[in-house]
Amino acid sequence: MSDPILVTENLEKRFGGVVAASEISLSLYPGETLAVIGSNGAGKTTFVNMVTGYLKPSSGTIRFRGRDITGSSPRKTAQAGIRRSFQISQIFPQLTVLENVMIAEIAAADGKGGLRRAALTDARMQTGRAVLDRFGLGQHSDTAVGTLPQGIKKQLDIAMAAINDPALILLDEPTSGVSSDEKIEMMERVIAPLKADDATLLFIEHDMDIVTRFAERTVAFYEGKILADGPTREVLSEDDVRKYVIGGVHA
Amino acid sequence: MMKTDFRREPLYIAILAVLLIVGFFLPSWLRFLLQTALAGGLVALGVALQMRAGLVNFGQGLYYALGGYAVGMLAAQAGITDIFILLIAAVLVSTVAGIVLGLLLSRYREIFYAMLSLAVSMILYGLLVKAAWLGSTDGFNIPPVSYLGWTPDRAVRPDIYYVTTAVLTVIACLATARYLTSGAGMLCEAVAENEIRLEYLGASPRKVAFIVIVVASALSGLGGGLLAMSTGHVDPLMTNWTTSGGFVFVALLAGRGSTIAPVIGFFLLELVRTYALDLAPNAWQMILGLVMLAVILLLPEGLWSLIERRRKA
Incomplete structure (x- = not known):
């Protein structure tokens, strides 16, 4: 082993x-x-x-x-x-599903000097959409998170934990x-x-x-x-x- | 809400063009009002930026005064009148103050941040009021500024000052729009909404807060410098809590939808103030209060939400 x-x-x-x-x-x-x-x-x-x-x-x-x-x-x-998800989903309720994932990507870029660069690059948006598709959240990408049912919120919480491999x-x-x-x-x-x-x-x-x-x-x-x-x-x-x-x- | 359409240089160029053209048709008193609103609007923009990260700064006047006094002291006492050097100095002084205070204050949130920022600004107010060599409560006058050796004479000076203010304000707004689309700008809302989660995603909320404090201080220093140039005068009221409260008022009134919104908001506030003062010399503050109440109740996202709503419809 x-x-x-x-x-x-x-x-x-x-x-x-x-x-x-x-x-x-x-x-x-x-x-x-x-x-x-x-x-x-x-x-x-x-x-x-x-x-x-x-x-x-x-x-x-x-x-x-x-x-x-x-x-x-x-x-x-x-x-x-090491990433984690939470028993009570910890997400950013005012933002949309896609924006939540983008935050996770930008946050992962911090520490590598990523905060200075333009945040919404096409490449990053594409990664974000791809992540949502893989987790079956694609159809919700432009919905404000606060309005979504609990199950979807938990799924998003987990998808955010999976960002940046x-x-x-x-x-x-x-x-x-x-x-x-x-x-x-x-x-x-x-x-x-x-x-x-x-x-x-x-x-x-x-x-x-x-x-x-x-x-x-x-x-x-x-x-x-x-x-x-x-x-x-x-x-x-x-x-x-x-x-x-x-x-x-x-x- | 995060905006993906902040990056619109043509929009800013159009706004500048409108400002410049309109400026030559407005009566001079109204144009001067607009000019001071542009300068003050930069400070309100700084307040609005911090609000995105959940930080309410009740002492933003501190940087406004530092920018203003930097220009004033260099011009009146050191005899340096070149506007470019003066404004660079204004931004530099306020930014350094922003860095020092940012290191200190970026760990505080909510009421603690609001009160500490208020306290620091009132310390400067106290110092300036006591400084007899800076004119105490009266402040002091600033000689006309020069442009690479050329000092505009009385006849064209208002025009030149207006153009300077308009151009630099729009450039500062554009630079701010760039900042908002950078990683540090985008994470501000995440700091306001859920700091712990942000940590768990690998980012430092404190760094994000620090950066927004510094950006706001630079904007406010430029605003203070432009006001000092425009009015030819500075006094300690620039860092009094009433002035800072006004910036918070404008930031709320304008909303966070655009970098240009606080500038427009400041202009509207100045207009309301002027007419309210005219109409009801003893009750103008009440009118301002009622306007504020109406905005909070009817347009919680600020005046800019009117434009947003139309765009969505």
């Missing part, structure tokens, strides 16, 4: 006396799709927040492509090639807020273009059907610790996982 793209060792996050995550040691390999499951408060989002530099771990280390990125910032990790994409509950009969369809729409770019994917999910269908490997979190880590089917059939994670999921 090739070298892991992301390695975390003994990550721990305490908020005062509350331990939100501890002993998180995890390796992600290039090209794999990994699901993170666990009930609310199990430390899933805390983990994503630490990897992207939003939260500074209390102890432990994070290495991305062999480089130590512990305690970095969201901007630095984004520039290094990141090596690792973390999706925080991509299907939350989407009606249950649309969840699988929506995942298919976003996973296919992400996989086409060979990105390594990690997604947090509560729906076990989706986990089984889309993730080769699953990590189960429980009370801030890793309860199980392995091939999805094995993890989902473990007694502890069934008892503590799946049983409590829909609470």
